[in-house]
Amino acid sequence: MPLITVNLIENVFNAEQKAEIIARLTDTMVEIEGEALRPVTWVKIEEVPEGQWGIGGKVLDAAIVRHIQQGGSL
Numbered sequence: 001m002p003l004i005t006v007n008l009i010e011n012v013f014n015a016e017q018k019a020e021i022i023a024r025l026t027d028t029m030v031e032i033e034g035e036a037l038r039p040v041t042w043v044k045i046e047e048v049p050e051g052q053w054g055i056g057g058k059v060l061d062a063a064i065v066r067h068i069q070q071g072g073s074l
Contacts, residue, residue, distance in 0.1 A: 004042065006021060009053050
């Protein structure tokens with residue numbers, strides 16, 4: 001019974017996007033493990049507060065992530 005944990009920076013994804021993440025990750029796992037395991041495939045989203053996540057020595061917040069989503073760089 002898989003448990004998929006997704007860590008996201010808080011205030012980046014809305015409820016609809018999170019629901020899509022859950023649905024699509026579940027579908028992907030079911031493709032691998034078989035339909036019978038859909039009812040026991042768990043996806044958990046954990047949100048990390050802005051400013052408590054970093055990459056390359058730089059602190060990330062929602063505004064920076066949105067900038068990257070639009071094709072910008074760190």
